[in-house]
Amino acid sequence: MLKIWGRDNSANVQKVMWCVGELGLAHERIDAGRQFGVVNEPHYRARNPNGRVPTVEDEGVVLWESNAVCRHLARKHGRLMPAALADKARVDMWMDWQQTEAMTALTPVFWGLVRTAPDQRDHAAIQDGTARSIAAMTILDAELGRHSHVVGHTFSVADIPLGVMAFRYYGLIPDAPKLVHLDRWYALMLQRPAFRRHVADIPLT
Numbered sequence: 001m002l003k004i005w006g007r008d009n010s011a012n013v014q015k016v017m018w019c020v021g022e023l024g025l026a027h028e029r030i031d032a033g034r035q036f037g038v039v040n041e042p043h044y045r046a047r048n049p050n051g052r053v054p055t056v057e058d059e060g061v062v063l064w065e066s067n068a069v070c071r072h073l074a075r076k077h078g079r080l081m082p083a084a085l086a087d088k089a090r091v092d093m094w095m096d097w098q099q100t101e102a103m104t105a106l107t108p109v110f111w112g113l114v115r116t117a118p119d120q121r122d123h124a125a126i127q128d129g130t131a132r133s134i135a136a137m138t139i140l141d142a143e144l145g146r147h148s149h150v151v152g153h154t155f156s157v158a159d160i161p162l163g164v165m166a167f168r169y170y171g172l173i174p175d176a177p178k179l180v181h182l183d184r185w186y187a188l189m190l191q192r193p194a195f196r197r198h199v200a201d202i203p204l205t
Helices: 011-023 042-047 066-077 085-114 123-144 159-172 180-190 193-200
Strands: 002-005 027-030 055-058 061-064
Touching: 002 011, 011 027, 011 066, 011 159, 011 193, 042 055, 055 066, 061 066, 066 085, 066 159, 085 123, 085 159, 123 159, 123 180, 159 180, 159 193, 180 193
Parallel strands: 002 027
Antiparallel strands: 002 055, 055 061
């Protein structure tokens, strides 16, 4: 059975869980990280030397890096991955962009507002992260003005990491400028039961 180590409020674990939910895969999720520990235990470090979550074991194949895990599952099960080679490349492009641009912009906002006491917050870092997050989501909004989903007109694995980022963006920056294409696409994500179960119904903590 597919095993997933990681706590359910981790954005990176949520990507994998949402993907697993879309694919309807039997699995076992094991709490790990932060208050649960586990990630520094020898058996875990043997699987993932980074000591981060998630880590996945799939029929003897051990993987970490959430976006790579999602792509692996999509390819293995023949779903959520577009057929055209160019579209596969766009999937990779937008999933990489989520990590290098969208997530790096939003991380100081999340840490500042959610995991830092009010009297210890770095307000300059939060403001800078907010501005960079709005800029990143404006780029995504423009892309979504061309088609209904991140890559083309069909839900794909590319929508998963960006959907997780959008959930945090809307929760952390409620007074951000209106982005009509992003709003329309996010409403589609909210209609997906696996997104609600593994992402939207879990508070930011």
